[in-house]
Amino acid sequence: xxxxxxxxILVAAAAFSLPLRADTEWIVTPKASASGRxxxxxxREIPPKxxxxxxxxxxxxxxxxxxxxxxxxxxxxxxxxxxxxxxxxAYTTGDPSDDRNPPPSKFNWTAHAAVVISLRESxxxxxxxxxxxxxxxxxxxxxxxxxxxxxxxxxxxxxCSPAHYAxxxxxxxxxxxxxxxxxxxMDDGSVRSAGSAAICSLREWGVREGLRxxxxxxxxxxxxxxxIAVSRLNTRDLNTEEFRAKRGKAPVQYAPHGPRAQDSYLFxxxxxxxxxxxxxxxxxxxxxxxxxxxxxxxxxKSLPAEVRSAELLDRALERNRSVDPQxxxxxxxxxxxxxxxxxxxxxxDEARRLALNxxxxxAEKLLADLAKRQAAEAAEFLRAAQTVK
Numbered sequence: 001x002x003x004x005x006x007x008x009i010l011v012a013a014a015a016f017s018l019p020l021r022a023d024t025e026w027i028v029t030p031k032a033s034a035s036g037r038x039x040x041x042x043x044r045e046i047p048p049k050x051x052x053x054x055x056x057x058x059x060x061x062x063x064x065x066x067x068x069x070x071x072x073x074x075x076x077x078x079x080x081x082x083x084x085x086x087x088x089x090a091y092t093t094g095d096p097s098d099d100r101n102p103p104p105s106k107f108n109w110t111a112h113a114a115v116v117i118s119l120r121e122s123x124x125x126x127x128x129x130x131x132x133x134x135x136x137x138x139x140x141x142x143x144x145x146x147x148x149x150x151x152x153x154x155x156x157x158x159x160c161s162p163a164h165y166a167x168x169x170x171x172x173x174x175x176x177x178x179x180x181x182x183x184x185x186m187d188d189g190s191v192r193s194a195g196s197a198a199i200c201s202l203r204e205w206g207v208r209e210g211l212r213x214x215x216x217x218x219x220x221x222x223x224x225x226x227x228i229a230v231s232r233l234n235t236r237d238l239n240t241e242e243f244r245a246k247r248g249k250a251p252v253q254y255a256p257h258g259p260r261a262q263d264s265y266l267f268x269x270x271x272x273x274x275x276x277x278x279x280x281x282x283x284x285x286x287x288x289x290x291x292x293x294x295x296x297x298x299x300x301k302s303l304p305a306e307v308r309s310a311e312l313l314d315r316a317l318e319r320n321r322s323v324d325p326q327x328x329x330x331x332x333x334x335x336x337x338x339x340x341x342x343x344x345x346x347x348x349d350e351a352r353r354l355a356l357n358x359x360x361x362x363a364e365k366l367l368a369d370l371a372k373r374q375a376a377e378a379a380e381f382l383r384a385a386q387t388v389k
Contacts, residue, residue, distance in 0.1 A: 024203055024256050025092055025148050026176040026227075027155045030271070032215065034223035037278075038269040040150040041227050042080045042090035043287070045260045055310045056282070058300050064120025069280065069300045071265060078116050080265055084297055085123040086274025087151045088267035089115045092179055094144035094161060094186075109135045111145035114160075118149060125149040125156045129167055132158055136165040146177050152271035152278070159186045174211055174222065178203040203254045206238040224268055224281060225341065231256045231264045231287040236326045261286035261320070263313065273355055276363060277348055282307070284378075285316020289323050291336050291378045294344040296351070298364035299371030306379040315382035336381055340374050 023045040030036050061067045061084075068083035080090035091111040109117070114135070118128035128149045135141055144161040155170040159181050166183035180200040210233050214226035234257045256264075264287040270277035280300075281292040290312070295303075306312055323330075347370045351363035 023092060023254075024176065024178040024207055025090055025146075026174055026207055026211065026230075027148060027150055027157070027170055028174040028211070028222050028227060029155060029170055029172050030152075031172045032174050032220075032222055034218065034221040034226075035268065037271065038150050038152050038155060038267075039222075039224065039227055040088045040090060040148055040155070040267040040269075041231060041265070042148070042267075043231055043256045043264045044079060044262045045258060046262050055313070056303065056307055058303060059120070060301075064117075066120060066123065067301065068119035070116070070119075071263075072112070078112050078119075080267075081115060081119050082267050082269075082278065082280055082297070082300070083119040083122075084275050084301075085151075086269050086278040086297070087119060087122055087124060087128065087149070088269060088278075088280075089118045089128065089150075090148045090265075091115055092146045092148075092177060094146055094159060094179060094181060108140045108142040110143050111147065114145065114147050118147075123151075125151045125154045129156045129158060132160060133165060133167070136160055146179070146181075148177070150267065150269060152269040152274050159183055174208075176204045176207045176211070178207075180204075199254055203256075206233060206255055209238075224266060225337075227266055228281065228283075228287070228292050228337070231266075231283070232329055233257060234288065234326060257286060257288040261288070262317075263287075264292075266292065273352065276355055276360070276367075277352060279344075279348075282312075283316075284310070284312035285314075286320040288329055289320045289333070290316035291333055291340070291381060293371075293374055293378050294340060295371050296344075296348065296367040298367045302368060304372045304375035306375040311379050312375070312382060315379070315385075319382065319385055330385075332381075332385075336377070340378075343370060343374070 023043055025042045028039040030038050033039055055072070057070050059068050059070055066083040066085055069081045070078045071080045072078040082088040091114065093111065114132050117131060122128035122131060132147060139162070141160055141162050147158040147160065149156040156167055157170065157175065157177065158167040164186050166186050168183060178200045207230055210230035211222055214229065215222050218226065234255045238255050263285055264283040266281040268279050268281070275297055277296060279294050279296045281294050283290050283292045347366055351366050354363035354366065
C-alpha cells in the first residue's frame with residue numbers, strides 16, 4: 001500500500017507540465033565514443049509561438065531518491081536531465097500516435113513525467129526502464145513518446161504509448177531518432193503520412209551520415225566535439241552534392257539546426273566516477289549560434305548565476321534571430337568552445353586525481369568553480385557578439 005501511494009504521489013508531482021516537443025536525439029555508446037564515455041545528445045525544436053521560455057534548475061533529493069538537473073521550461077517542464085548517479089534521460093514525441101490517449105492528469109504519465117520520475121527514482125537505465133514499463137502495464141501512460149535512457153554502461157531506447165510498448169538495448173555504435181517508431185509492434189502507431197515519414201527519415205539520415213563521416217575521419221570513434229558539430233548541421237550542409245550522392249534526389253527539409261531550434265544538450269557519462277565526472281554540455285539556444293558550456297555534476301548543484309537567470313539562452317536566441325541560419329558557424333564560437341573543453345578536460349583529470357586520493361570535496365569545488373568562471377565568460381561573449389547582417 002505504501003509503495004502504491006508513493007507511486008501516485010510521484011506521478012502527481014510530475015504530470016501537470018505538458019510535454020514539450022523535442023526533436024532529433026542520438027546515443028553514442030562507449031565503444032564508439034572517442035573518450036570511452038557514453039554520450040546522449042538531445043536537440044529541441046519547437047515552433048516559436050508555442051515555445052515556453054527554456055530554463056534549467058536542480059531538484060535536490062527529498063522529493064525522490066536522487067537530485068537531478070531539470071532541463072525544460074521556466075515553468076517547471078522537463079524534457080531532459082541528468083541525476084547525481086550519472087543517469088541521463090531525454091524524450092521526443094512519437095509523431096502523433098493513433099492510440100486513444102487518456103488526457104493528462106495527476107494519475108498518468110506524460111513523457112515529461114517519465115523523464116522526471118526516471119531521474120528522481122532510478123540510479124541506472126535498467127531501473128528507469130522497469131519503472132516506465134510498470135506504468136505502461138498499469139495503463140498510466142498518456143501520450144506517445146520515445147524515451148532515451150543512458151548510464152555510463154547501458155543505453156536503452158523505449159517506444160511507449162497507451163496501446164504499445166517496446167524497448168531495446170543499444171550495445172555498440174550509435175542510434176538516431178526523430179519522432180518515428182522503429183521496433184516491431186510499434187510501426188502501426190505513429191507516423192501519420194508518407195510526407196511525415198519522409199521528414200523524420202531524412203532528418204535521421206542527416207544525423208547518421210554526419211556521425212558516420214566524423215567517425216570515419218577519426219579512426220572509428222566519435223568525440224564530444226564531433227557530436228556538437230553534427231548538432232549544428234543545417235539544410236544547406238545536408239543538401240550538398242557530396243551528401244546528395246549518397247541520399248538520392250529528395251532534399252532534406254529539416255536538420256538538427258533550423259529556424260525552430262531552441263536548445264541542445266550533450267550528456268557525457270563517466271564510468272569511473274559517474275556522480276563526479278559525468279557532465280552535460282549545454283547550448284543555451286540554437287546550437288549553431290551559441291557556445292556549448294560544460295557543466296560537471298558538482299556544478300549542477302549550485303548552478304552559476306548566468307545559467308539560473310537563463311541569460312545565455314536569451315542572448316543566444318537573439319543572436320539566432322539576427323544571424324542568417326545558412327551562414328557558416330562563427331569561428332569565434334568554436335574557438336571559445338575549444339578553450340572551454342581544454343580547461344574542462346584538465347580540471348576533470350585533476351578532479352579524478354583528487355577523488356582517488358580521498359579528496360572528494362576539493363574535486364567537487366574545482367569543477368564547480370570552473371563552471372562559474374566559464375559561464376561568466378560565455379555570457380560576456382554573447383553580450384559582446386556582433387550581429388551578422
